[in-house]
Amino acid sequence: MYPRQIPETRPVARLAYAACVWIVLAVWLLPVFAIMLTALRTLEDVMAGNYWGWPDRINLWGNLVAVFTQTDMLRYFLNSLIITLPSTALVLILSTMTGYVLARHRFPGATLLFATFIAGNFMPQQVFMIPVRDLMVSLGLYDTFGALIIFHVAFQTGFATLFMRNFIAALPNELFQAARAEGASPGQVLVQIVVPLVRPALAALSILLFTFIWNDYFWAIVLTQTDAVKPVTAGLANLRGEWASSWNVISAATLFVAIPPVVMFFLMQRHFVAGLTMGAVKG
Amino acid sequence: MLRTRRSLRHRATPALLLAPGLLLFLVVIVFSALRTFWISLHAWDGFGPMTWVGLSNYAELWGDPQFWVSLRNNVIWLAVFLLAPPMGLAIALLVNQKIRTMRLAKSLFFMPLVLSTVTVGVIFVWFYDPSYGLLALLFHAFGASPPAVLSSDTWVTFAVVFAALWPQVAFCMILFLAGLNTLDEEIIGAGRVDNARGWQMLRHIVLPQLRQVAFIALAISMIGALRSFDIIAVMTSGGPFGSSTNLAYQMYQESLFSYRFGYGAALATVLFAIMMVFIVWYLLRLLRDERSA
CATH class of the missing domain: 1.10.3720.10 (MetI-like)
Known part of the structure; x- marks a missing residue:
């Protein structure tokens, strides 16, 4: 296989490699996380400009209800x-x-x-x-x-x-x-x-x-x-x-x-x- | 008697099987493409009778500054989309290890490809938001004031193209991952014996074997660049002041908003002609490969 595989005999290297891949992946999917996090927020939270911090209150249900009943x-x-x-x-x-x-x-x-x-x-x-x-x-x-x-x-x-x-x-x-x-x-x-x-x-x-x-x-x-x-x-x-x-x-x-x-x-x-x-x- | 009836049936059945799909395709797709050219030779508001105007729609295009903006933007789309195959290859090389969790990582890398372009557009409008978007946060982190990329006529097309590049890279990555799995182990092994490493190995031993895949990734990226429309409609509606339109989007606007269907058809014909260059190139290669196979 190409690239050369990290051998089973080096478990630490394998783990480190996997960790690196997951970091790249996290950056790759950052826009998706942003949307997911925002779907959890309340409107006040969004208005206050809290776009990237943890939501002040989990409001996923409220947002979904709004999607289904008001749209x-x-x-x-x-x-x-x-x-x-x-x-x-x-x-x-x-x-x-x-x-x-x-x-x-x-x-x-x-x-x-x-x-x-x-x-x-x-x-x-x-x-x-x-x-x-x-x-x-x-x-x-x-x-x-x-x-x-x-x-x-x-x-x-x-x-x-x-x-x-x-x-x-x-x-x-x-x-x-x-x-x-x-x-x-x-x-x-x-x-x-x-x-x-x-x-x-x-x-x-x-x-x-x-x-x-x-x-x-x-x-x-x-x-x-x-x-x-x-x-x-x-x-x-x-x-x-x-x-x-x-x-x-x-x-x-x-x-x-x-x-x-x-x-x-x-x-x-x-x-x-x-x-x-x-x-x-x-x- | 029996024999002629049987041979008739053997000839007629394939034709009958072909007919429904073929007719639908010819009427809706092929005929429409030809009719677009015919309409481009007329002035038409979409409802009333068409008036023959010859090539004057094309003459008007030549003098229309918006047309040149669209054409320039199409070139930007094509140029930036050239990045998709190498970026896809890079990610494919990164995840092509047999380590636990790597399979899941691969599927998550594919994800942007499954999302609709509307979704991707909405996500990136959010991302580019000049007050709180992630891009703004990055600028603040370096002490700079963030640009409003979607309302800047210089940056807007690049901002939209980079959003569109995201799923395109994922597509190229899938193709290259499949390609990497068909590499000839013996040649790779021989390369390793000869001490080929890293870049040399990639350049002289791996890439030549990926030529077919690279070609398809490139062709699909070019086609994707030329047919881009949804993400422009969602992110900017061609704005600000028409600076992010491309031929496809301008054509949509001229026809459905200004009721200039003849002029819109002329734009579509230009797009058709540009695309034809790529399609002929693709078909010639495909047929050549098929013959030699």
Whole structure:
């Protein structure tokens, strides 16, 4: 391994090294601690300018109650779930189908198609803003969950197709030859061979997609207007305007918004990292 | 008869499987990108009919000081984001030890990447607060008076970019950690036998093996720099006085606040063109690697 490992025979050096890493980590996460500490404070404490000292009184509960009763964060939170969960599921289904065809079937234009998926996926999303907004207005979908779901599914299908295509292309060729020799149709191959084998890829992909879609802010402000459909990221940004100096409440709301992706990440960390690095590192 | 029906089915199924995802992608994404270019040749308020104006939106861009501010800021974003891969590599090297608690430390280092950009923006507005923020405390500690970075037209873009760099470094670190785990042990061992150490070892033995990963980390950082929008919207709304806009943000403002969709589309097209340079570079390399593999 590189860098050279500190040997087990030098426990003190190992301990010292770990301590150094944790100090660097503490600096790295300082902004997060600041928000956590502030979420514990009372408004008087914030007003008195106690930003970095220990809170004079623990008021986390009070701040959370304020977030839930005096703001619409709970509504926004549900909206985010209503947008994120079906979008993720749809992308998984569509990209398994497209990824399978691109990985296992040769046809004219396949490379061009693949390149288009990559290029579309890397484009700054602002490039699509005007036409997509216009499209949703003319379909009567502007300011509905449908607008956000359709856009997210279309956009993420590009990335997800890439991902699934690479995974399915790396599956052992013999399986497919055997299936073909037995006269299995492409549909049967997909259902009986591909789907059971791509489960790890789907797990990795689903957590990535969930995080991407949950954290979206741009489309939330471009395609929605009313509180009834606004997701939690747009809600948080609004809150900053309305609660300008109540940093204790804003901080509590910030933590609340971050909970789902952070929890998902810690539950499925292995998949998350595998997902992000798949394709990047081919040995 | 049976044979033709079967072969038809074998040909038709892939097309049917491809169709839904592909159609959605072509209609919503590809068609929209092309239509942006078409709209940029018109004057349009977003509701009424479009009026053909040819290239005059682009001519206006050339003389628009705000456009040059945005373009300059895009260059700053790109330049500062070049720091993400080396910083990510540095942290990856730091935590790549098999010591207890190191696994947990790694996951905590990833954390900024999982937070939404809105969250990161809010956290850093707090961090930069000129009266009580952490930055202000640091300045006070050295006896200096803290600058209000977010209301200074000189510093505001740097302040925003450094906030955005935080999750980007975490991303690069994940990539490099994965890369470090695929290093060829024999070559490393041979290097150690030859007494290669520290910097020499990194430069001549480790980095060449990380080329693929470094390339991806760089490409993803450049793309991330060009598509930055959320954090500008949250931290500064392009201000003060438009000094922290980039092309993406200016385009959003011109379209949705000034109802100049044609002009906004022209800005988007410029952004598209800049991005295309990076994407073509990326694709060519990717296809070359794929062929040689």
